[in-house]
Amino acid sequence: MEALLRPPVELWSTATAFAAGTLAWLAPWALMMPPGIAMATSLTFFGFGMWRGRQAWRVLRYQHHMKRLPKYQVRANQIPVSRHKLFLGKGFRWTQQHTQRLRDTLKPEVQSYVQPGTLYQWARQKEVAWESIPILSLLAKALRSRSRWNPLAPLPAVGGKPALHAVDPHEQPVWMDLGERVGHTLVLGTTRVGKTRLAELLITQDIRRGDVVIVFDPKGDADLLRRIYAEAKRAGRLDDFYLFHLGFPELSARYNAIGNFSRITEVATRIANQLPNEGNSAAFKEFAWRFVNIIARSLVALKRRPDYQQIRRYINDIEPLFVEYAGHCARVAGIDAWASLVEERAGDIKERNLSNALRGRSMEAIACMRLLQERAIYDPVLDGLISAFKYDKTYFDKIVSSVGPLMEKLTTGTIAALISPDYQDEHDARPIFEWMDVVRRKGIVYVGLDALTDTTVASAVGNSMFADLVSVAGHIYKHGIAANGADASESERQRHSIPTISLHADEFNELIGDEFVPLLNKAGGAGFQVTAYTQTWSDVEARIGSRAKAGQVAGNFNTMLMLRVKELDTAAMLTEQLPRVEVFTLMSVSGVDDSSDPGSGVDFKSRNEDRISVSEVPMLTAADMVTLPKGQAFALLEGGQLWKIRIPLPDNREDAAMPNDFEEMADAMRRSYITNDHWYRVTDHWWHAVSEATVESADSSPNSEGQN
Template sequence: MSSGPIDNVFRPPYEYATVAGAMAIAWPVLKWPSLFLFTPLQACAAATGLVGLGAWRMVQADRVRRYRRAVRELEPYAMYPTEVPWSRSTVFLGMGFEWTARHTQRMTLLAQPENEHLKDPTPAYRWARAIERKPDAPAWLTRLTTSDSSWNPVRPLPPVGGNPALHGVEIKEEEIHTALGELNNHMMVYGTTRVGKTRLAQILIEQDVARGDVVIVFDPKGDVDLLLGMYAAAVRHGRVDEFQLFHLGFPEISSRYNPIGNFEQITEVATRATGPLPAEGQSAAFKAFAWRYVNVIARAMSAIGERPDFKKIYAYGVAIDSLAKRYFTDWLDRKVPDWRDRFNPFPTKEQKDLVQKAEKNGRDVELLLLAQFFKTNGYEDAIFDAIASVLANDRTYFEKLVNSLYPLLEKLTTGKVADLISPEYEDTQDGRPILDWMSVINRGGIVYCGFDSLTIRDVAEAVSASMMADLTSTFGRIYKHGSSYGMSAKEGQRRVRLHADELNELIGPEFVQAANKGGGAGLYITGYSQTTQDIEAKVGSTAKAEQIGGNLNSIVMLRVKNLQTAERLTSQLDQVRVFTRLQASGVSDTNDPTEMADFASRNEDRITTEKVPMLDPSWLMKLPKGQAFALLEGGKLVKIRIPLPLPATEEGVPANWGQMLAQMRTGYETYVASNPDEGLTMEGTGGGY
């Protein structure tokens, strides 16, 4: 064991020679003490000392051996869902260690040419894999070489790819926990497809359910393992009655949900309905016009006591006359009870121009007569003025201005999805429950939201964005009015754990508000994304992406595919000093006849220091599957291994889920097959989870 500045744990274990020598001498000393001029008592003492020396050096040699082995492979790490530890004050992430300058030093040592061979498979391992590839290999031999037993020296390593040495630089692991309060500042998980994001989500969700938290999962693509794990956790912890499923791809068994039906301010309806419309360049003006049109409709509907939904917004958007007439008559009934006695629904000769205008603009004559009656009598109302400004335009011209809105609304109101996201609240024949976020929070619910974005991308993006805006509005009300808002009795604040897969598909202006203010209302966000560019592309600028990233303080980074994403973590770390050894030699001669020596030589090892990044970004691009670096608690860097899931039964899965689960599996497998780079498994030495 080195006592110098460089602790080279990857050198050959020379201590074994001392062990062999000490043990070889201990027995003769004890057996024939006179041969060594010892008394029996002295021989016992000497033999004991030699055995102790051998044991001490054996411990040192074994430490070096374990480090050299960990460079190539790690012990498998797996657990059943019931074994996932949970606490009311901390969050379990996996097994690992705190990464310090010492580990950066070891990675530097491992990069030296003399240590390169440690990463390569042994000759026996390569021989075993070569035998298994042969079609005529004896079955009994391949059974032996592929046996997953600790006694098998050539057992296959997990196909997790990457560089196992990134975890092998430390052999003393412990459970990694972070304070639950830290997640109030939210967490971001980065990683390319199929490297362990879903498994980490399952572990976090298992703990959330066990703690009794409100759990909400947004899953755009639809991961069947995530859904099953979430439902099984609810069953295990006695919360199955609190579980609620929403899935755009399977309306028959999904809860119904109105993304624009609940709001604090009526303007939220127009914001959610027009949110997916493009807003770049000239499209911004058309989006603003569509927003105003929907806002007029929503204000009128709210005033007459009608709950907005996409079906009604679309119907009134195409033909606003019926809504306008209802609003005018409702307002007059409330404000001017005798108006019907003074209103003539039939046009007179003096109103010939009004009739021609109605015919030209495609408007209802009686509606324009009502509008004229309203103005003539000097009645004032803001909603009337807004509707009147719409009616003053030619219908054809007006439809051209809001034309970008109709294709979106048509997609949202076609097929079975229409009844799912525009539910009839009074329909007692429909047994599907209705999803309401305030109700979910008050009763401590567990909600899985699948958006089927692989099949109906436009609808999925529109509904998921509206749902996020609705959820943000709900937390805004809680933040504004207190934790007991919406409850019949005063209760403590509930913790809400929101897991958002493919976060870039859910991000909108409202998300920044949720991240900023949600913590004060009990919202803990964990977002999952493949790259930082995904988020930047969605929000449209680097500055906005950085603003969002600044609200997600804790970072967990699995294997990523590009340098910019890796630097999202490494740029926040300090540089450290590492030691390097430089071998130098020289020779000099002399012409002095009085000197006996003709030349002098010199050989030396120089130890120097240099500053390097604590974590090289390229290392994050070489992580094995199921391994990650995490930046927690304001700057603490840890290296973690996420436990593999051991087989578990699909506990209590509802019978009517069978077709849905089969289609979700097929759909996701097809997606991975059509995107092979995202599901790539790097063959090589591997390294256990």
């Protein structure tokens, strides 16, 4: 039995030993000892006193930490970085001993060692009562001060129960093997308990290690953005830093969310996945998928990169696209003077002779359709366009009505230029990035989705980015990161030098969709390592809409870090994975028995006993997760090893790399956006890759319009 919550009785023997040692040293005659023996006796007493003093200090420090833990703050340039390990903070490996100590703090007789004393409570009351009273307000201010000279200073504003970490005052740096990160990491914690600060710690190490770093931040945390910018600057990687922020379009880089794909059907899938699919909405979603797929295939066949602006335009009016593609088919078929033929045929068409579905359509488009049918020109893309063109316009508008509002939101205002960039606009100096180029350049990308302003747009853009990343992962897995046109030796070298891609998804319940699951369970071989942050697991279940699918997502996270959570089901995700342990309880038993024999001379018998009982309890309970102080977490690492950690608070004092405010960072980034880079332009390499994707998609499709 270990007893640390008790009076430090070792101090008595310490004082006695030092007193006796001093007496033997200074006055050996008082002990009737020769000088030599007195010297040896004095040293022996001093040694014994130091040994007992160390034991007393252990008890005193343990009891002090029960009420107030020492502050843990680290400057950014002092964060340790390893090529083989990931630093998580300071802490200790949690064992049965710590469960025993934690249960000991619940006993009523030890509360004076765990809870702040009466004088502390008096100070907290008076600092409020006196704050508006002249003269006494100065005393209240002194009581409120956290100076080391204030014996009644208030506790740090971290809440929780310090005893959860004080059960082991011997902290050590906690490291996680980098090989475990490929199994992905899940961070759970309620609002304002340190998830973003933990993200800063991990992202800082990833940037300095030279990884490709991609950060998704739905809410747009300014401190996190400033930290990423500062670390990119400190690591000399500012030229490879890209800011994509829906809330600051004038500063943001541009990105075409549907312009890159491995299969052409991905364009329709990324858009249709944002639509509701419950009940009758499922049928409309399928119709929307089909017509978006027809438009995307037509644009690619015309050597045009799809974007939201074009999809919206042709969903509303497909005739211009049909006429343009008909001319393309005529050129391929070698039909001369196609424009004259169309004009001549259009003049012969009478609207009264048309079917109801074609009335109101342009005569030019009808002429194109009839000329192509007469010449028996067949093209799978053309066949899909004709089928869409033949629909009654009113009926067509109804069956694609579900995609209209979404496209309207994605193409309205300044955001349209961000996610539907004009590649040929020489006057727009904002760079355009693509994920494969980011990987090749070992770039750093911050994605601020401004979800507080418009959740729908944030979710659509985020999911499209995830889908694009899955496509990139598939390409890297099969072909490596070599660019088109690289020689064979270079391609082979690039195949075996896949960079580490550290993806951090803050508030990932806002982003998760069908695209996120394959990124977790299939992208590890392509170098992706995902760290996801969320508040409760119910947020994920509500977002996905299925408990089974949520369990599928949870099963792909091999490492879990849990800060304070308020939902017991979320806490149980960690506690139910832990074993049960045996704890010891000391029970005092006393009793009296009277004697029934009057001649024995014994009137009664008394006894006093201390009994130790053993009981089996959970190593941690959900209630322990609820009472964690801010900045503290339990980590389940490397196959179920439980660690208790403290996350270091950032110290930005005298940090030359940290911008003072957002405007300073914005000005610096504007200066770096001097001209458009040419690496993202529409090139023959892009068209060659898209052509291969189109052929692959067409070969694998059962028909020209069916889903792949």
